[in-house]
Amino acid sequence: MKNTSNFSVPGSGKTATVLGTYAYLKANNLANKIVMIGPKNAFGSWIDEFTICLPTETKRFYLNIHSKETNSVEKRKFSLKFDSGNKELILVNYESVNSLKNELLEIIDNQTLLVFDEVHKIKNPEGQRADASKEISKNAGRIIALTGTPIPNSYVDIYNLLNMLYPEDYKDFFGFTKNELKKVDIDTMDEINEKIKPFFCRMNKDDLGVPKAEEDELLKVHATEAENQLFKIIKQSYQNNLFGLLVRVMQLESNPKKLLEKIDYSDLRGIIDDESYESADVEVVDYSEDVNVLIEQIKEPVKVKKTIELTERLVRENKPVIIWCTFVSSIKTLENRLSKKGIKVKCIYGEVELDERLKLIDDFKNRQFEVLITNPHTLAESVSLHMVCHDAIYFEYSFNLVHLLQSKDRIHRLGLKSNQYTQYYFLQQYYEYGGKEVSIGNKIYQRLKEKEVVMIEAINNDVLESVTSYEEDLELIFGEVLLI
Structure with a gap:
């Protein structure tokens, strides 16, 4: 098939599979370059895997825009026009597709x-990103869409995907409207699959x-008396705003002083879906003076202390560690x-530039730092x-299953030795x-x-999984607490 999708789970070798496909196409004079549209974080892996799978004498075989x-x-724009001619791998991120649409149309051919x-990043059917992606696809000789999580929100997420791959056939063969995909019943779900x-x-x-x-190691941490008191106050203050309640509890466990500040909405991307936080209206509640006193009593949250102790132990055992947070x-x-404990540690978050991220990842792989x-x-x-x-420590985590599974798969992937542990x-x-x-x-x-069980059953049954909204997740998580 000229256009197709690979929905294999993260860490299963999708990139290598594409490179194998490209090697075959190139050997048969059917392709001379890959244009990869994806998140910036993927650039380093594409370059590394190309080097491993398709060794080349040319060091600059790729173009990173x-x-x-x-x-x-x-x-x-200049680089795509004048530096892409002899490149086999051209790397572009989703955020740039719209601004570079004309230049991409010039270099993408049969x-x-x-x-x-x-590809789940292109999920808003009315978005500029989706329109630009469909536009640049029209002249491509072949298209492959990759994702381990094809429908993170609802079945409407496959609308853009199918329209990119099969624009001329979508209406006649698939024919599902956006409204039909937003709310599917069992019969419609069976028909779609x-x-x-x-x-x-x-x-x-x-x-594979x-x-x-x-088996996951669940580390139980008991709150201090001050933390217990703050939890009660937060629950009473935000019981009518479950999202606010979740955010404030997470802040209590990491940095209680944040309870007195307005929420940084950029942080919320780690909790709900990337483009949904317009519905997350979380404002500062005017607490009583008791809150300030309680916050001052917490010199170090107990969860922070437990995380530091665990990390110290793993480092003493000569084990590199990745710690996952939300905020x-x-x-x-x-x-x-x-750092105060003398441990070599580095951080990667949104403000860290791409080149620096790639360097830090390489340094971590080369054991230049421990955490x-x-x-x-x-x-x-x-x-x-x-x-x-x-070894991965989850200091903070949300009910975003996509983020959890993908973070787990940074250290649990195709290529591990048969006796290798992952904890x-x-x-x-x-x-x-x-x-x-x-x-x-x-x-x-x-x-x-x-x-996760729902997703695994869907994979085993060769169908796409059904999903719940984040509002439903919040009600399930806090239901028992709200009844107390």
Whole structure:
């Protein structure tokens, strides 16, 4: 098939499969370059895997339009026009497709293998990104769409995908309107799956012989009296705003002083879907003076302390560690505390430039430092760390299953030795509330496991999984707490 999709799980070798396809096409004079549209974090992996799979004597076989030299739209346009002619791998991020549309149309031809990596990024059917992506696809010789999570929100997420791959046939063959895909019943779901089944392949890690990870280690942390008191105040203040309640509890566990500040909306990307936080209206509640007193009593949150202790132990055992957070403030807090302990630590988050990210990833792989702290929104896609790191600590995590699975797969991927362990540690803080022990972290974890089972069953049954809204997830997570 000239145009097709690979929905195999993260870490299953989708990039290498594309490179194998390209090698075949090139040998038969059917392609002379790959144009890869994807997240910037994927660039390093594409370059590394191309070097491994298709050794070349030419060091500059690729064009990265987000290098230090191309730091403006005009420079990127110039580079695509005049520097792309002898390149076999051209790397463009989704955010730039619209501004570079005309230049991409000039270089994408019938000898181009056009690849959309993490294609679920193009999910808004009315968005400029979707329109530009469909436009640049029309002249490509072949198109491959890659994602381990084809429908992170609802079945409407496949609308753009199918229209990019089969624009002339979508209406006649598939024919589903956007409204039909937004709310599907069981019969419609069966019909959709039956129609799209011939157009994608999907493998899981068991199919590929990836050794199973160890059972998750859930680390129970008991809140201090001050933290218990603050939890009660937060619950009473935000019981009519479940999203606000979730955010504030996470802040209590990482940096209580953040409770007095307005929410940084850029941080919310790690909690709900990337483009949904216009519905997340979280304002500062005017607490009583008691809150300031309680916050001042917390010199170091117990979850921070437990994380530092665990990290110290792993480093003493000569194990590189990756720590996953949600908030940038949490990343900086842990970095500061670990540095004071004499541990070599580096951070990657949204403000870190692409070139610096790639350097830090290489340095971590080469054991130049011991601990990497990051968040799923920044580093959960298309980065391979499994050859050097086998321990991941989840200091913060949300009910975003896509981010969790992709972050896990940074260290659990195709290529591991059969006897290699992979260990995940989940910090879960417990509060005394209403005569019961309550842990929001444990509730989120249990909800994630339920969603993961749904996804695995869908893969095994060769269908696309059904999904829930984040509002439904919040009600499931906080339901018991709100009844107390």
